[in-house]
Amino acid sequence: MIRSYKDEIQSIKDRDPAATSTLEILTYSGLHAVAMYRVAHWFYLKNLKFVARVISQTARFLTGIEIHPGAKIGKGLLIDHGAGVVIGETAEIGDNCLLYQGCTLGGTGKDQGKRHPTLGNNVMVGCGAKVLGPFKVGDNSKIAANAVVLESVPPNCTAVGVPAKVVKQNGKRTLDLDQVHMPDPVSQELCKERIELERLKKRVEELEKLIGQEGR
Numbered sequence: 001m002i003r004s005y006k007d008e009i010q011s012i013k014d015r016d017p018a019a020t021s022t023l024e025i026l027t028y029s030g031l032h033a034v035a036m037y038r039v040a041h042w043f044y045l046k047n048l049k050f051v052a053r054v055i056s057q058t059a060r061f062l063t064g065i066e067i068h069p070g071a072k073i074g075k076g077l078l079i080d081h082g083a084g085v086v087i088g089e090t091a092e093i094g095d096n097c098l099l100y101q102g103c104t105l106g107g108t109g110k111d112q113g114k115r116h117p118t119l120g121n122n123v124m125v126g127c128g129a130k131v132l133g134p135f136k137v138g139d140n141s142k143i144a145a146n147a148v149v150l151e152s153v154p155p156n157c158t159a160v161g162v163p164a165k166v167v168k169q170n171g172k173r174t175l176d177l178d179q180v181h182m183p184d185p186v187s188q189e190l191c192k193e194r195i196e197l198e199r200l201k202k203r204v205e206e207l208e209k210l211i212g213q214e215g216r
């Protein structure tokens, strides 16, 4: 546990330009949340799930970061700023990952068992991003701020938008992003509903005609 703590401090030194000293890093809420998670996870593995939950909820109260004690987290995790980060029970995080404030490693509500994502090593999840479902985000990939990722992301990629698309792989662009004419999922859904309504209206008219003819 002390080894992990040292790895996390080193990881912050390596990756956060705002960190100026170890003393300053010791104030980071992300560091406290991960340290408390490691204790909670130990109790979880001993099947002391209630104790584990009390620790994780205390960590949430103190840091604003909620990590389920059942999640599996590798070494060197940096949760920068932290507020609003939520990590679900069956989430797995590889080594040296970086999560920013407000991101969620969650489920869609449609899966049973493994419900949350698996991040490879050295993955970055930007602020406000939601990664939802039991799929994998490959090593060294980046999830853009505010993206909503609903399917697996290969290694060395950048995924952007809602729903997220891979726009870069191995440093090369894979998709031209039209930031102005991004598809609007709400209006697409409304459009589908309108087409369905038209179809049903026509069908009702046909049936009314048929009933009228039979009545005569």
Ligand SMILES: CC(=O)SCCNC(=O)CCNC(=O)[C@H](O)C(C)(C)COP(=O)(O)OP(=O)(O)OC[C@H]1O[C@@H](n2cnc3c(N)ncnc32)[C@H](O)[C@@H]1OP(=O)(O)O
Pocket (backbone or CB within 6 Å): 081, 100, 125, 126, 127, 142, 143, 144, 145, 146, 147, 158, 160, 161, 167, 168, 173, 176, 177, 178
């Ligand atoms: C206080 C604080 O600072 S807290 C820290 C907050 N910071 C974060 O959360 C970091 C999140 N980082 C990002 O979102 C970055 O933009 C990254 C990681 C996606 C950049 O990754 P890169 O691989 O370097 O991608 P790159 O910058 O080349 O962008 C690729 C395309 O995605 C677009 N893009 C980048 N970020 C976003 C985003 N969040 N949402 C929508 N589009 C985006 C770019 O405009 C670019 O589009 P274009 O090709 O049409 O020009």
Ligand SMILES: N[C@@H](CO)C(=O)O
Pocket (backbone or CB within 6 Å): 016, 017, 018, 080
């Ligand atoms: N801590 C990071 C993001 O806020 C930086 O200072 O760039």
